[in-house]
Amino acid sequence: MIGLGSYGYTAPSSKKINAYDVPQGVDIRGRFDEEFAKILTKDALQFVADLQREFRNHIKYAMECRKEAKRRYNEGALPGFDPATRYIREGKWTCAPVPPAVADRRVEITGPVERKMIINALNSGAKVFMADFEDALSPSWENLMRGQINLKDAVEGTITFNDKARNRVYKLNNEIARLFVRPRGWHLPEAHIFIDGEPATGCLVDFGLYFYHNYANFRNTQGQGFGPFFYLPKMENSREAKIWNSVFDKAEKMAGIEKGSIRATVLIETLPAVFQMDEILYELRDHSVGLNCGRWDYIFSYVKTFQGHPDRLLPDRGQVGMTQHFMRSYSDLLIRTCHRRGVHAMGGMAAQIPIRDDPAANEAAFELVRKDKQREVKAGHDGTWAAHPGLIKTCMEVFTNTMGSSPNQIETVKRDDASNLTEDDLLQRPRGVRTMEGLRLNTRVGIQYLAAWLTGSGSVPLYNLMEDAATAEISRVQIWQWLKYSVELDGDGLGVRVNHVFGRVVEEEMARIEREVGKEKFKKGMYKEACKIFTRQCTTSTLDEFLTLDAYNYIVIHHPKDVSSKL
Ligand SMILES: CC(=O)SCCNC(=O)CCNC(=O)[C@H](O)C(C)(C)COP(=O)(O)OP(=O)(O)OC[C@H]1O[C@@H](n2cnc3c(N)ncnc32)[C@H](O)[C@@H]1OP(=O)(O)O
Numbered sequence: 001m002i003g004l005g006s007y008g009y010t011a012p013s014s015k016k017i018n019a020y021d022v023p024q025g026v027d028i029r030g031r032f033d034e035e036f037a038k039i040l041t042k043d044a045l046q047f048v049a050d051l052q053r054e055f056r057n058h059i060k061y062a063m064e065c066r067k068e069a070k071r072r073y074n075e076g077a078l079p080g081f082d083p084a085t086r087y088i089r090e091g092k093w094t095c096a097p098v099p100p101a102v103a104d105r106r107v108e109i110t111g112p113v114e115r116k117m118i119i120n121a122l123n124s125g126a127k128v129f130m131a132d133f134e135d136a137l138s139p140s141w142e143n144l145m146r147g148q149i150n151l152k153d154a155v156e157g158t159i160t161f162n163d164k165a166r167n168r169v170y171k172l173n174n175e176i177a178r179l180f181v182r183p184r185g186w187h188l189p190e191a192h193i194f195i196d197g198e199p200a201t202g203c204l205v206d207f208g209l210y211f212y213h214n215y216a217n218f219r220n221t222q223g224q225g226f227g228p229f230f231y232l233p234k235m236e237n238s239r240e241a242k243i244w245n246s247v248f249d250k251a252e253k254m255a256g257i258e259k260g261s262i263r264a265t266v267l268i269e270t271l272p273a274v275f276q277m278d279e280i281l282y283e284l285r286d287h288s289v290g291l292n293c294g295r296w297d298y299i300f301s302y303v304k305t306f307q308g309h310p311d312r313l314l315p316d317r318g319q320v321g322m323t324q325h326f327m328r329s330y331s332d333l334l335i336r337t338c339h340r341r342g343v344h345a346m347g348g349m350a351a352q353i354p355i356r357d358d359p360a361a362n363e364a365a366f367e368l369v370r371k372d373k374q375r376e377v378k379a380g381h382d383g384t385w386a387a388h389p390g391l392i393k394t395c396m397e398v399f400t401n402t403m404g405s406s407p408n409q410i411e412t413v414k415r416d417d418a419s420n421l422t423e424d425d426l427l428q429r430p431r432g433v434r435t436m437e438g439l440r441l442n443t444r445v446g447i448q449y450l451a452a453w454l455t456g457s458g459s460v461p462l463y464n465l466m467e468d469a470a471t472a473e474i475s476r477v478q479i480w481q482w483l484k485y486s487v488e489l490d491g492d493g494l495g496v497r498v499n500h501v502f503g504r505v506v507e508e509e510m511a512r513i514e515r516e517v518g519k520e521k522f523k524k525g526m527y528k529e530a531c532k533i534f535t536r537q538c539t540t541s542t543l544d545e546f547l548t549l550d551a552y553n554y555i556v557i558h559h560p561k562d563v564s565s566k567l
Pocket residue numbers: 109110111112116117118120121132135136296297349353354386387388389459460461465466467468470471
């Protein structure tokens with residue numbers, strides 16, 4: 001159950017009380033704002049409530065199944081292909097044809113639903129912009145509601161941003177990227193909206209509000225009759241994809257648009273899901289437009305799935321790249337699966353971003369991105385992700401050098417060789433060493449990321465890399481795993497056990513963070529709170545499912561009940 005945030009109460013005011021006009025059974029506990037009220041209309045909320053009521057038990061059941069699977073993995077079982085769905089994996093079926101508007105997705109930029117970034121991303125020259133309510137967003141009430149307003153303005157084509165300090169007005173170019181929206185994962189509640197006395201499901205709020213306000217405009221201006229388009233995160237099993245498919249069916253019915261209008265790309269970013277790729281596409285076959293290698297959450301999920309397996313400890317985070325056998329196998333099988341079913345096999349995110357003040361380091365970072373993208377396009381991926389507008393040109397060149405003017409490689413690179421990949425290939429232990437520097441970096445990155453998240457930023461540059469919820473999760477669970485199994489740091493010849501030094505490492509890294517960010521920022525920021533949350537999560541005997549579930553309690557800000565509505 002979600003509690004109040006630590007600073008979560010605003011005293012009632014004697015001024016006029018504003019309230020959202022809500023349907024029966026819906027209670028808005030987030031701050032009232034006239035702009036937010038244009039999103040939280042009674043009809044839009046009714047649609048969200050309808051989704052919640054129809055699907056809440058299915059979602060609860062799916063989450064129970066995750067727990068049951070976890071129990072089995074913790075007792076020693078390994079994830080694998082499900083014998084009961086062999087007929088789906090071996091059957092000859094394809095997904096609905098790819099809509100023309102998104103046939104070419106060779107470079108996709110991603111970013112939080114922040115106003116200036118939305119405009120920059122849509123103008124970036126990328127083919128697609130994935131607007132993120134998930135890994136890149138801290139889901140505060142303000143961020144979520146402003147994000148919805150921003151997306152509505154973007155789809156209407158009216159979005160502008162006035163940067164007064166720089167005397168610069170941002171607006172959309174004539175040619176813009178196609179918009180995909182990524183709602184939160186199934187596990188996250190939306191504690192500012194209660195439906196029938198329970199917090200709403202975060203992703204149904206994100207999806208429901210965005211769909212309700214934008215489907216008509218989007219289909220006219222962006223989708224060439226299709227859409228809206230979505231990315232779906234963090235699923236573990238095809239039963240979760242089935243719920244999304246039913247959500248889409250219901251949304252299409254409500255809107256009176258053709259079945260198969262809505263299209264979604266599913267991120268394969270949990271270890272159990274790699275064994276369910278055919279099944280996930282099958283459930284979504286009328287609504288699918290591919291799968292994507294969400295490599296960062298996938299690595300996080302590898303640790304989480306094997307939390308009870310001391311023989312599967314990860315080496316330093318920096319060593320777990322796409323060239324490790326288990327990662328390469330995952331990418332190859334994803335390409336083979338998608339192309340066999342007629343949809344895009346999207347690559348993932350290289351974490352490097354431009355480094356402004358060091359040309360040599362900048363060139364080295366670009367070279368790493370280039371290599372990563374070359375590997376992806378040669379393997380058969382149809383497109384990739386970029387974290388920053390400065391990387392679009394490089395990614396575009398690499399993909400175009402191989403694909404030329406063909407919009408994708410769905411028909412030309414079948415990768416039938418990957419049909420031989422086995423469970424052993426997909427689960428092969430990553431190789432590498434564990435070092436003190438790895439431990440220190442994980443600590444520094446984890447704490448700084450969380451401090452940013454608690455103050456409203458869900459993606460940040462740290463040590464010249466993009467960090468978001470997925471990358472920070474790796475830092476957290478890696479430390480947890482090393483502590484749990486009392487790992488000896490072997491890569492630098494130190495031979496010390498992590499649990500003997502972790503307390504000191506945290507102290508020293510906090511001091512280093514203070515030096516790096518400066519005393520003033522350190523004092524004003526939430527570094528101490530972040531340190532407390534992060535170290536608790538690293539040292540707890542039972543691994544927390546998600547970093548952001550606990551941290552969410554700190555950003556929930558309920559407003560007095562009487563300010564809201566009439567339950
Ligand atoms: C694991 C995953 O899920 S990956 C997907 C989720 N993660 C993301 O989407 C991360 C996206 N990237 C980002 O958020 C940002 O690039 C960061 C936080 C890493 C770095 O951002 P900044 O520090 O602002 O970068 P920088 O100062 O170099 O930005 C230069 C300009 O590019 C813009 N910019 C940077 N990244 C993006 C982006 N992803 N989309 C749009 N614009 C961007 C900035 O707004 C800035 O614009 P301006 O010149 O008009 O002021």
